[in-house]
Amino acid sequence: MNIDRSHAACLLAAIALVAPLSGHANEMIHVKLTDNSIQLDTNAAKAGHVTFEVTNAADSNTVHEFVVLRTDTDEARLPVQNDQVEESRVRKMGEVEDLGKHSTKRLSLKLAPGRYVLICNRPGHYAMGMHRSFVVAR
Template identity: 35%
Template sequence: MNTHRRRAVWSAIAIAAAALVLGIATTGLMAASGAFHRTGPTSWRAQGGARCTAPAAKGSAVDVTVWDRGHMTGGPNRPAPNHGLPGWYGMGMMRLVAHPATVPAGKVTLRVVNAGTLTHEVIVLPLSAGRTAGERAIGSDGRVSETGSLGEASRNCGSGAGEGIASGAAAWTTVTLPPGRYELVCNVPGHYAAGMYTELDVAK
């Protein structure tokens, strides 16, 4: 194995290890924050807030958690420097996690809960062959193109598009997805660059 290839292998291992550590740390911080409580299979309640209940899933259910931790600079939802590190937003982290990560083709209900402190959203975008989540071009406005969007969950305690999911609220949307690969993204300015994306695979 030549030196260049050896370096590439070690770089890949280092990136994978960093991602694992970041995932474990994020999960622990979410659990420790105490900001959000699940009160049932489809109900959530912000600490000190009202219950928000999602309807029964149509087709397969995918539970999505959006989360952030850290200090903002320059005003609400304005991106702070992330120093090129996915998942870091200023001095904190931003994450978007979906479970399960693979569902059968057909109707899929995304049930999104905002366990963070900022406003978020989830948009479903097709993922081109040979591309991976997190590779989309980011415009000068801090957002990615939504061309080809198949659905959006951004309405507090409601279905479809709205003004964003507030801290402690839930939102949902039902989409029909053929087999393929999709990317779930938060397209609030600066959030995609901060690591708010994940892949959803739809099997035959």
């Protein structure tokens, strides 16, 4: 096969365009909510568009929710008042509310590198253990 110079240069330009974007692919994180925990298939993602696919997999009929907070605070030490994390005192990136039993909802966010905590903020649920740390890398 004989590729002329201009064609080769064109190919290289195309590869150069695609390569930096590939590190910012739309990542899918699978999230399972149980009655007292948040389970993730991975606790890290690359910066860019991150989609959380959140399923209420609890045994009980309890409604849960899923909130993404950006904070350097330890996942177990967020400010709590009246059985709920004070969302106004941390940076909230997004949430899905009212997840009934076996229902699934998606939340797509553009996330910068940093430390995040994922919680369910129904009253009392954070204290029961519904929190996980999550890291977004460059």
